[in-house]
Amino acid sequence: MKKIIVIVSALSVIVSCEKNDGKQTNVENRKPDTLAMPNQEKNQIEQKENTDYCYLNVTDKDSLMLKYRVSNGNVSGKLTYKNFEKDSSSGNVTGQASGDTLKLNYTFSSEGMTSEREVYFLQDSGVLLEGTGEYADPASSKQKYVSSKAINYSKGRRLAPADCTEIK
DSSP: OHHHHHHHHHHHHHHHOOOOOSOOOSGGGOOTTGGGOSOGGGGSOOOOBTOEEEEEEEETTEEEEEEEEEETTEEEEEEEEEOSSSOOEEEEEEEEEETTEEEEEEEEEETTEEEEEEEEEEEETTEEEEOBOOBSOTTSSEEOBSOGGGOBSSSSOEEEEOOGGGOO
């Protein structure tokens, strides 16, 4: 009888285990915390015309600053990565607000070169989550994501709303 209980228990554990390789898929549809919020519009990107929106992330001695404005449905602004012991970059962003996601093109200067890459930010309970993902051609001066559905928002930085007078 004990052998049957042990075998059944072992089978239960094996069946209940789920393989987790650490990769997230289909994260574009991820809406964390929306079930806990009575009003799901809180995760929509605000699009008041000609209003500045500012967000900031400070981690140790590194910072990430985003300042943008919506005008005629288009987003434009400035994005700055200030890194302590790595190359920093600063430049302009242009793009669209699509529901809860800012889909931007970041044109920036770093190490004397001008480059362009896609950057996405997901609105989540009042903060912006920086998207990370694989670029189609990382060596290109114009980087685009391989797939917008494979962007991971849990590994990027979390930007909190900031006072626009403090962001240059």
